[in-house]
Amino acid sequence: MSDVELVLRSTRVITPEGTRPASVAVSGGKITAVLPHGAGAAPGVRVEDFGDDVLLPGLVDTHVHVNDPGRTAWEGFWTATRAAAAGGITTLLDMPLNSLPPTTTVDHLAVKRDVARPKAHVDVGFWGGAIPANVKDLRPLYDAGVFGFKCFLSPSGVEEFPELDQEQLAASLAEVAGFGGLMIVHAEDPHHLASAPQRPGPKYADFLASRPRDAENTAIGNLIAQAKRLNARVHVLHLSSSDALPLIAAAKREGVRISVESCPHFLTLTAEEVPDGATEFKCCPPIREAANQGALWQGLADGTIDCVVSDHSPCTTDLKTPDFASAWGGISSLQLGLPAIWTEARRRGHGIEDVVRWMSTAPAELVGLRRKGAIEAGRDADFAVLAPEETFTVDPVELHHRNQVTAYAGKTLHGVVRSTWLRGVRIAHEGELAEPVGRLLERTD
Template identity: 45%
Template sequence: MSVEQQEAKHTGAPVIKRMSSIAVGSEVRIVRSNRVVLDNIVCSAEIVITNGTITRILPRGGHSSANDAEVLDVGNLVVMPGVIDPHVHVNEPGRVAWEGYWTATRAAAAGGITTMVDMPLNSLPPTTTVSNFQTKLQAADGQCFVDMAFWGGVVPENQAELRPMLKAGIPGFKCFLISSGVDEFPCVSLMDLHKVMVILQGTESILLFHAELDNTQGIPASAHTSEYSMFLESRPDIMEVDAIRTIIDLCLLYKVKCHIVHLSSAQALPIIREARRAGAPITVETTHHYLTLDSDNIPPGATHYKCCPPIRKRINQEELWAALHDGHIDMVVSDHSPCTPDLKLQGDGDFLKAWGGISSLQFGLPLFWTAAACRGFGLHDVVRLMCANPAKLCRLEERKGALRPGWDADMVIWDPDKEFEVQEHMIHHKHKLTPYLGFHLRGQVFASILRGTLIYQDGNFCPLPCGDHILIQSKSSDKGNSPYY
């Protein structure tokens, strides 16, 4: 009996091959577990890997020819597809003091994320032209511990760049209906959107929206700007609802795929459901912070909780959970949007002036599981909301998001029962400021495998980055339809 098996017998711990058996950075030929999450079942199985691809999935013990040095036997730990996070702000090039590919992708690997999609801002330059996209690819080269895809951006007057960017490998574009917070990425007008929709007709592209409209009266000068209730009042639900109504009208008119990023307000859910019944090709994401944090528990001056749209009340949060359960929200993402700590203005705690964005990339899986498990969600729900549906969003569903023969051998190995406290020393983001410091979470990641390579195990990373740049090939017609005006 091995040391691992003896320990398991006496302590009930899972059988885990020690790091000396399979070095981080090594190729894994077989992954064995008593809990493998396949399409319709959680079962004991072994996953056979050849050249980075899953070739067979067999009953446990059904394959005996592999060398022990190539087998990762994780006992009762859960093996499921690697998490895909389609909403991450890496900020490189240009704002590497905020974050960067090296630190962001290491944090991702430590959190079980094997693929992430970088937003077109807040890098300098933003990803709004083919030239800028090439600049971003050069900056990311040789730095990524996980696979990377890239969204493009829509800004006023860059319509001529959109189809060339699709040909260059971008799966879709993000735009803002309100100020983005950075001058180099201005918001678009309704007329801009009509032009963009015409250009994207006949393509497989998707248009992502930061869905807020600036249609409020503002905040009185006498307001206490260190009170979170003041900030929440400054970004009411109607800003999201009106924006989403505008998006739905465009989506129904042009039948171009649209996606609502970081839905915060549950008040928008009825019109989204109605739009889908009417045939609108629209999808929706929400974030870990909207599902975990609530406005009643944000202290005065705690600007590291600031994000836009804002964190809302607990009753709103429960409606978001119900929508996830019923399939009206399609996925859960991090919207990891870090900055240097000084931009959070913690000295004066001004919510209006502080940078908006929450760092959470590394902790998405346990954040979701901690709150989801007690609401009746299971492991297949995790795969649906954090692997399969994000893969579909960025057109990777034929190679990622599931454990199937022919798919990339991307896996997260984790213990859904293990509890831990978020402490600063374990955070791999460039900056450690996050609302989740001190949180007690359930669901600890043990290892991550990227296309058959053990990239992370128990606090250790592969010596060199081995992530690829994923360029999505688009099919497109030569011309779109005429606009309605």
């Protein structure tokens, strides 16, 4: 043990084998051993003892809209990664749209990386984008290290990132399947959206009616059929409609290569509590009713839903107009996902180990980040320290993302993130952030 540089100790360390008292030995930014509690404290070795606070692997958030460069008034790598670090997230993957340029070519990816490199407080990877005109760019992007490709099946909200129709989806999916890549899909059917009632104004009920569950259900059904036909690997983004769960479960049983995520806002907020005009709650697909939420939790419990990620999609305050039809759709929650999910999970009888599986282990596995997502020897020394019994009330001015707009304002949540560690370096502590030490990640096969 003479090469150990740091030991992190807690009576509650979450490991793949369960939660137990342990000391975690760190050297060279890696976990070298998980030892009995009290071990590893050789002369000259720094020891951090967290008492009864929980030591868990740093969270992996594979769905973040950083919007940098081009729309940095909405967000940016500096502010987004600070918010991530403050919330216990040590790795995030940036979505290919809402930045200018979008990540749809290798040259655009290079621009994005150059902007992110000096600003990253956590490790950052990138998704590529699949749009109608860039099938030829997908393999070069994959070879350049993106983790997969995002597409929309309905309008994205920004003109530089158009949606795919079914024929275009088939072409892109065939290309991606040909080299073993992953397609991640915003699955809402445009025909169902177009035929739904469209009533502008402040009433949340009108907005909810404009994004019916059938739009998700139909799009997911079509996606499953395409994935089955092409033996393609697909991932459903931000599942909102619980009606789609039986369809997804059946596809998994048949061997279709499909995985699914949901998000804190679908699992902790309900349509019944959204005030009219409160467009900080607007997202697409929308926050649905409490009964729907209960079914989503059941989907998490039985494994139909694989992981929970933020879909952090911020904007400037002025774009959150009181009109649900015209307001920008997106929930800002990067810093709050862990306590939000833990608050509801504990109420429903789940343990913190479940939250770690949904928010760290499973997202890391989804994108092949084998060094992330668990506290065991050989992994990166990425940790969050959580006081799970403590509570706090969300004050937007204390959030680190660029625009302090959040649907969680005023909510009291369980779980205070004491500190966050990236490769053995403490990057956040009691609300204070260190200088950026994050790295840019590439997919490795």
